[in-house]
Amino acid sequence: MINPIQLEFSYIKRTLDFRFDAGTSRGVLKTRDVYWIKAFDPKNPEITGWGEAAPLVQLSPDYREDFEEVLAKTLRKMTGERWESNADAVLFQLKSLISFDLPSIRFGLETAILDWLNGGRKRILVNEFYDFQQPIPINGLIWMGDREFMLQQIDQKFAEGFECIKMKIGAIDFKQEIELLTYIRSRFSADQITLRVDANGAFSPEEALNKLQLLAELDIHSIEQPIPAGRWKEMQKLCRETSLPIALDEELIGVREKEVLLDNLQPQHIILKPTLVGGILETQEWIRLAEARGMGWWMTSALESNLGLNAISQLASTFKPKIPQGLGTGKLYHNNLESPLEIHSGYIHYNSSKAWETPA
Template sequence: MSQLSLKFQLIPRTLQFRFEAGTSRGVLKTRNIWWIKAYNEESPNQIGWGEAAPLVKLSIDDRQDFEEVLKNTLEKLEKVEWSLEEDEILDTVKKNVSFDFPSIRFAIEMAVLDFVNGGQKKFFSNLFFEEQKAIPINGLIWMGDREFMMQQIQEKLESGFSCIKMKIGAIDFKQECELLEFIRKQFSPEQMILRVDANGAFSPEEAHSKLAKLADLGIHSIEQPIKAGQWDTMRLLCKSTPLPIALDEELIGVKEKDLLLDTIRPQHIILKPTLLGGFLESRKWIAKAEERGIGWWMTSALESNIGLNAIAQLASQYQPSIHQGLGTGKLYHNNLESPLQIQNGEIHYNSVIPWEEPK
């Protein structure tokens, strides 16, 4: 079987948000990422690209020595002989990159798979890339004051989205419910899916009553109503909830997937490959969720278009019919130009548009 040696180059970039992106963990104005270039000196025009993008205050690999660890990891991987087979590539990454650095795992998986697939920003066979099959996505409403959130809602409605996800927990809960009610008065649950993401903002004592009020508005689901790590409390909440609960932050850094799912028994889980460890770990979560009848969808963790493209291709392998969280490509002033386009609430891969090369 053919073996391959690769060189790696690191290209850091600070992405600039177009607006102050509010979450219950604070406001984001910039985003540090590291693009990974994989190449072979015998094929100088064939390049594979990956992206390491730990999320501040959330990723387990958000740490001061991240770039140093990343550089050392790339040096180590230059001594590795790579298979051309997808399963063996993913296994090699798992063996050589610690579970404690999920965004590095994902970046290396991306870069090597892209290289072996010809260096065309394709990681494996999927309809999103090969047949430009669109994926339905939710329109994301960021936290802010009431006027800013209303402005975003109007823009999403005018853009043809049939699923809107609103981040909540920043302003008064009553005002947030009024914003959701504004949408619901115009569109029934059959016409417009409404999701909310609390990012752990509710206290355990108030969670059930707030979920009941949201359920009255015909909300599809709520992501992470209480802070992660309270498995017993979350289990009781999932058992009695009037509204389907989706675990998000709860999955980060968890090795015992079976134990978490069997203990909490959520209605859904949210998959962010950058935070979970890439393609291989995300597929494991999906398999275990589906075994238990637990729903799932995939979302970006605010990567550049390099990472977003990889997540969309992974989602596409499962031919999703429900809305994914892949609408983050226009967040930044200085994102890469790419074939990724959003039209009528769907993300497309328009192969006519060339990629801007990272630099």
């Protein structure tokens, strides 16, 4: 190893407050804990790398009561390691050092170390989003709630110029959800507005096929995770018989044998949340395997702060995405970290003229 680097690590916890009650089929979120990982060399204090570990409640393999203790222990261990000044080498080293069962910690460390290697400028990878301010198309997210709240969000997304809308379903009466989607289609054709829906596993296997047929009649682009994860036999049948393309989301979490899952279930699309599937290296592998099988994919945030969202946006940008990604979560919180990330007319932008707030 040439000129190995030894870094020290610490973290800052912040509880983010949602601007509204964020409804999903698994319940309502009001706050979100994130942990900002700091990478630094005491001999070179002017450079600081930052990453984010943000395990998602009820979903992340490393969402656990002792998470903070595990994080602190892991960072102490990493302080004793030496790193090459090469991004690929760092990613493979972290894969060997950080348990697969700690995906958000691995992602946070990947981001913090790569940021440090790039001079502590919040640049994680070589990418057009950061380097040339090339915007990325994103979907507008419609959160669950009562009919009026969802209708208000829909009208707002139209006014903001989104051409792809993703609506979370499964919390209110299905008939009302169909009515809301019908309202969208009455105003905009499939050529004008792309519609995605996300059931978060809310449908039972027995009812799913019929519901997918009703949704397909509205020219829906795809449905995320129609039935609960882990029901491989039922999901395989659904992916084979569906009239509506299926995008696997929660199904990927905690899966080590990626090829086995893709070959058995044969989904039309997969959705990648780096925080949940194990970080940059694991996400890159999922994409390689999906593309080799002709499966579509897109990347989304898992409700991280702007720090994590920036890293995911840069990772997505390395693949030069043409279809909308799920990267529109930066405005969810009252107390998010101020950043150069901006959303205009259905795109996320990196405005290099704006400064980052220092994590505290």
